[in-house]
Amino acid sequence: MEVRVQNIHKEFGRFPALDDVSLDIRSGELIALLGPSGSGKTTLLRLVAGLETPTDGTIYFGDEDASRKTVQQRNIGFVFQHYALFRHMTVLDNISFGLKIRPASRRPTSTDIKRRAMELIDLVQLSGLEKRYPAQLSGGQRQRVALARAMAVEPNVLLLDEPFGALDAQVRKELRRWLREIHDRTGHTTIFVTHDQEEALELADRVVVMSKGKIEQVGTPDEIYxxxxxxFVFGFIGQSNILSVRVESGQLWIEDRSIGVSAAGEPDGPAQLYFRPHDIELLEDCGGCIAGIVTASRRVAGTRHVELDIGATQGKVEIELPPEKTATDRSRIAFRPTRWKLFRS
Ligand SMILES: Nc1ncnc2c1ncn2[C@@H]1O[C@H](COP(=O)(O)OP(=O)(O)OP(=O)(O)O)[C@@H](O)[C@H]1O
Ligand SMILES: [Mg+2]
Incomplete structure (x- = not known):
């Protein structure tokens, strides 16, 4: 089901939790909402679900205005941020619950409900555990039950609010891959909330970056990165360095030194230069470059992270070098950003 969020405002008291948010989600898409704590991710999800009403704006499911529909009418599968399964119900009963409570006219027969629940148990790889109670499962297994339960009602839209938030890094990674596979098999339109950028970039078809109740950018993981x-997006996604520079005659300058980067077409004036630690080239002799003294160096998996002090006014930058490149303390390194972006205040 296609979902269109149009000019949504949501205020709690007078606090604007969402400020003119618009978003088109295609049918079958896996969308990640990514942003810092308090940016409005859960609020947006709850509005789509119908658990909150917008102060202003409209939400469409397909061509229909869903804004005035109840949660039940919207037929949503929801895994909440701090989700608990029903403790007194087995795995099978937890998963069947959403179908069992349907009004008689829309309720499948009990044989069909059981068949559907057993198919889902198989899909989430919990076969053999259907008679267990939640307390007898690991955290990762519980989250898989919660997901199966959300999918049981054949939802128009599947909403997942940090479903793996409480789990350790390794389990998270496994579940992440597994969720992508399930999504590709079932094709549910899915909105997934996370504040883990790696999770969003790895999992989603498109990522929605949010900050302070607004959408900063929507794009594929490649576009966002x-x-x-x-x-904000540059700083929030991945590592970045920020330097105060000046554009003059198509060149970038730090104080009275050119840094050897051509900025043809950029208007003159002060700007902030953003670049990532790995988007640099080392230089032997420095006609125009950024030079600094090594203050720290550490090996992180396949690269060496080197911290450079580039002077009193600019402070420190971090660059990434191949691991075989040594960077002794207090030695001097010259480099030039190869990929960068300018922002002006
Ligand atoms: N029921 C409420 N009453 C008052 N303020 C609320 C309510 N729900 C959310 N807010 C406020 O709205 C803002 C957005 O909250 P929301 O829960 O959507 O953030 P979030 O992006 O999901 O954050 P987190 O990553 O911490 O879960 C926050 O400042 C929050 O305090
Ligand atoms: Mg939240």
């Missing part, structure tokens, strides 16, 4: 449209 490679062409961030704002300083």
């Amino acid at each position: 490679d062409t961030p449209v704002s300083p």
Whole structure:
């Protein structure tokens, strides 16, 4: 089901939790809402579910205005941020619940409900555990039950609010891959909330970056990482360095030194230069470059992270070098950003 969020405002008292948010989600898409705590991710999800009403704006499911429909009418599958299964129900009963409570006219027969629940147990790889109670499952297994339960009602839209938030890194990674596979098999339109950028970039077809109740950028993981449209997105996704520079005659300058980067077409004036630690080239002799003194160096998996002090006014930058490249303390390194972006205040 296609979902269109149009000019949504949501205020709690006078606090604007969402400020003119619009978003088109295609049928079958896996969308990640990514942003810091308090940016409005859960609020947006709850509005789509019908658990909150917008102060202003409309939400469409397909061509229909869903804004005035109840949660039941919207037929949503929801896994909440701090979700608990029904403790007194077995895995099978937890998963069947959503179908069992349907009004008689829309309720499948009990044989069909059981068949559907057993198919889902198989899909989430919990076969053999259907008679267990939640207390007898691991955290990852519980989350899989919660997901199966959300899918049991054949939802128009599947909403997942940090479903793996409480789990350790390794289990999270496994479940993440597994969720992508399930999504590709079932094709449910899915909105997934996370504040873990790696999770969003790895899992989603498109990522929605949110900050302070607004959408900063919507794009594929590549677009978000490679062409961030704002300083916020650049800083929030991946590692970044920020330097105060000046554009003059198509060149970038730090104080009275050119840094050897051509900025043809950029208007003159002060700007902030953003670049990622790995988007640099080392230089032997420095006609125009950024140079600094090594203050720290550490090996992180396949690369060496080197911290450079580039002077009193600019402070420190971090660059990434191949691991075989040594960076002794207090030695001097010269480099030039190869991929960068300018923002002006
Ligand atoms: N029921 C409510 N009453 C008052 N304020 C609320 C309510 N729900 C949310 N807010 C406020 O709205 C803002 C957005 O909250 P929301 O829960 O959507 O953030 P979030 O992005 O999901 O954050 P987190 O990553 O911490 O879960 C926050 O400042 C929050 O305090
Ligand atoms: Mg939240």
